[in-house]
Amino acid sequence: MNMTGHTKRPASIRDVARAAGVSYQTVSRVINDHPSVKQSTRERVVAAIDELGFRRNATALALASGRTKSVTVLTSNTTHYGYASILQGIEEAARAASYAVGIGVLESDEDSAVAAEVQRAADAGGGLIVIAYDPAGVRALGAVPGDLPVVGVVETPATPPGGDRPWVWTDDREAAYQATRHLLSLGHETVHYAAIPSSTRRTSARTSGWRQALREAGAPEHRPVQGSWGPAGGHAAGRQLAQDPSVTAILCGNDDLALGVLRALYEAGRSVPGEVSVAGFDDAPHAAYLTPSLTTVRLDFTGLGRAAFALLHDVVEESARIAPHPVSVPELVVRESSGPPPSTDH
Amino acid sequence: MNMTGHTKRPASIRDVARAAGVSYQTVSRVINDHPSVKQSTRERVVAAIDELGFRRNATALALASGRTKSVTVLTSNTTHYGYASILQGIEEAARAASYAVGIGVLESDEDSAVAAEVQRAADAGGGLIVIAYDPAGVRALGAVPGDLPVVGVVETPATPPGGDRPWVWTDDREAAYQATRHLLSLGHETVHYAAIPSSTRRTSARTSGWRQALREAGAPEHRPVQGSWGPAGGHAAGRQLAQDPSVTAILCGNDDLALGVLRALYEAGRSVPGEVSVAGFDDAPHAAYLTPSLTTVRLDFTGLGRAAFALLHDVVEESARIAPHPVSVPELVVRESSGPPPSTDH
DNA sequence: TCACTCCGTGTGACCGGTCACAATCTCGGC
DNA sequence: GCCGAGATTGTGACCGGTCACACGGAGTGA
Known part of the structure; x- marks a missing residue:
């Protein structure tokens, strides 16, 4: 032409x-x-x-009408499997609704930095989804001005908010509960926990699910060992746990952490699952291919992302009511890394 | 107030x-x-x-001036370590320049789907960065209208374009060359290659670096085994290679693939590095914590992302000249998974 | 036949900035 | 004490859409 x-x-x-x-x-x-x-x-x-x-022209539309058809995702580290998957889910749903997806990374959890990032996101004009699994995210969620449409992706709240609260979550508490029960049912006296950094000063959902299972079984409770998000943190936590011969089962805050724990146990000469059982969270792609392959709890992060977007969509489109969007329940996946404790009875 | x-x-x-x-x-x-x-x-x-x-108001600014201060990243799967890291690097640099970052995922490499996604990205109004490591990305890069500012993140081009071409890359060719040389220098007769999907019908940069090292050493050349991006593909490729007793060294297209290969070798009862050596690419966070820990070539994806943004910035700001932005060179990291071949001489 | 509604369409102002240009002020030099 | 250049400031149009409302014509009931 x-x-x-x-x-x-x-x-x-x-x-x-x-x-x-x-x-x-x-x-x-x-x-x-x-x-x-x-x-x-x-x-x-x-x-x-x-x-x-x-x-x-999307820009002109936004200016003239106020409607923006865009979401900005505020998150702290897109390279971690869980975060990346949530983002993937959000993008997928947003694409289907022809929304643009923006992303803002929270590099520090310092108040002023977080506030600046929230501002930047607000400037984009559309809705916000805040992944609030860590202190930076939680702070960001708190810093969002009240008049902006926002949905939080959070840990299982202690008391579930009503169906109309703009939050989504997977049932981490239940997931931790299941994994712990699994380990206890194999005969372990108790289960130790190598934690991911908690989103709050209070105990995390995973921690509390783990605690509950121990309590119900009357098993001794130890303090969680603090890790970070990645294998390095798991390794450090694992070294600590490996020194204690009474430790026979370790639940890890996520699969990356579990990887580090496995390595530390290997270095300490403790066999898995012969002497120590290990379980993770997430069912990241690598979990099935580790040696030993990792028992874990599968969480549907992509679905969680889709649900977050759907909820945000409800909020901004002010459609009659804000419907809850279901996320599939956690599913325990038993693999090689968990087994009965070493027999001590003879 | x-x-x-x-x-x-x-x-x-x-x-x-x-x-x-x-x-x-x-x-x-x-x-x-x-x-x-x-x-x-x-x-x-x-x-x-x-x-x-x-x-x-960013929207009004964009409408009135045409300047948009935003980048949209077109990529095919944000959950893979390399892609996620590039995105992280882009976001970091964009944040520093107070640019907004948008993201569009290429879910299929079918022409019409790709074209639609490019359109969506173009609608956002700003610059584009296309991660063209795979067929979908390459196709997207090709489908970008000529008048849009765009930077491609590509495999090492066969003939490096002039300094003013809006492309960035890590030296994958050199990386593969280094890794292959390392394995050969340990005494392996040849090195097999479990490839990631190539971005083109032609051989990929990694493939050609590997080939070159073999050729220079006069080592026998076999066809690469085709894998996918993740551990599952590596596992399939590994099973195939494990059947051939003459295979003593395997170079894998990335660390995830390597994980699958390690698992397949384990299942086949072949020890690493005793009987078979394995090396990967990327130095993903898990590489150091696998057992055996993985020899790999570290690639600076975050830096690559930063460079891509810097280049795009040069393009849209039409600053005097478009400067090349250096990306750090690949670095071989030797760990436990590579060693001399089993001795056959007695 | 006339007023009254409904349908289909057009006009002008506006969203919140920028740009091009005009208008006013200020000051040094003669 | 007047003039022109440069420094400051203001005005109107415009970016590409939307919104509120006005307008002409067809159809309808009285």
């Missing part, structure tokens, strides 16, 4: 209007599916639209 | 102008650091700005 070399700027509704012999407002009505446009007119406009290759 | 419950809409430059007793244009000058504003006026305006909590 356009053989003249100049980069011609994209067609606007007025260009289309001219080509179709109508007013720009009529074009606007057509692209918004407004009912009161005569069939024949509509067809003429549509023809002009795809002859000129018109696409509605 | 605002004790009246109503969510009042944010202050505009006209609000600020009124408060400071100047025209809106003067406010515009102040927020753009235009030199010709009297010191005293500027101070008055600045005072009004932070009294009203004014923030420049």
Whole structure:
């Protein structure tokens, strides 16, 4: 069509209007599916639209109408499997709804840095999804101005908020409970916990699920060993635990942590699962291929991301009611890394 | 300040102008650091700005000026370590330059899907960074309209483009070369390659670096075994290679693949590094904690992301010249998974 | 036949900035 | 004490859409 070399700027509704012999407002009505446009007119406009290759300018739409059709995800580290998967889920759902997805990384959990990042996200104009699994995220969620549409992806709240609260979560508490029960049922006297950094000063959902299982079984409770998010933190925690010969079962805050723990146990000469059983969380892709392969609890992060977006969508579109969006329940996956404790009875 | 419950809409430059007793244009000058504003006026305006909590509306800026201060990253799977790290690097650099970061995931490499995704990204209005390590990405890079500012993150090009081409890459070819040389220098007769999916029909940069090292050493060359991106693909490839007793060294397209290969070798009863040596790429966080820990080539993906953004920034800001932005060179990290071949001479 | 509604369409203002240009002020030099 | 250059500041149009409302014509009931 356009053989003249100049980069011609994209067609606007007025260009289309001219080509179709109508007013720009009529074009606007057509692209918004407004009912009161005569069939024949509509067809003429549509023809002009795809002859000129018109696409509605998202910026102008946002400015004029206030509606933005975009989400910004605030998160602290996109390289961790869980976070990356949530992001993937959000993007997938957003794409289906033709929303743009923005991302802002919380590099520090210092108040001013977090506030700045929230500001930046707010400037984008659309809705916000805050992944609040860690202190930075929690702080960010708290710093979001009250008038912005926002959904938090959080740990299982102690008391579940009503169905209309804009939060989603997987049932981490239940997941930890299941994993701990599994280990106890194999005959371990108790289960130690190598924790991921908690989102709050209070105990995390995973911690409390673990505690509950121990308590119900009357098993001795030890303090969780503090780890970080990655294998390095797991390794450090594992070294500590490996020194204590009474430790026969370790629950790890996530699969990366578990990897570090496995390595530390190996270095200490303690066999898994012969002497020590290990379980993780998440069922990250590598869990099944480790040696020994890792017993873990599968969490549906992608689904969680989709649910977060769906909820945000409900909020911004102010559709009649804000429906809860279900996330699939955690599922224990038993593999090689867990087994009965070494027999001491003879 | 605002004790009246109503969510009042944010202050505009006209609000600020009124408060400071100047025209809106003067406010515009102040927020753009235009030199010709009297010191005293500027101070008055600045005072009004932070009294009203004014923030420049990004949408209006984009519409009025055309400048957008945003990048959209087109990528195919944000959960893989390399991709996620590049994204992290881009975001970091973008944040420093106060650019917004958008993300679009290429779920399929089918032409129409890719084209739609490119369109969506173009609608955002800003620059584009396309991660073109795989067919979907390559196709997307090709589908970007010529008038859009775009930077590709690509495999080492066969013939390096001039310094002004908007592409960045790590030296994958060199990385593969180094890793292969390392294995050969340990005494292996040859090195097999479990490949990640190539970005093109032609051989990938990693493949050709590997080939070159073999050729130079006069080692027999076998066809690469095709894997996927994750451990599952590595596992399949590993099973295949494990059946061949002549295989003593395997180079894997990335660390995840290597994990799967290690597992397959374990299942086949072949010890690493006793009978078979394995090396990966990337130095992902888990590489150091596997058992055996993984020999790999460290690639600076975060730096690559930063460089990609810097280059894009050069392009859109039309600063005098487009400078090449260096990315640190690959570095071989030798760990437990590689060693001399089993001795056959007695 | 006339007022009254409903349908289809057009006009003008506006969203919150920027740009181009005009208008006013200020000051040094003669 | 007047003039022109440069420094400051203001005005109007515009970016590409939307919104509120006005307008002409067809159909309808009285």
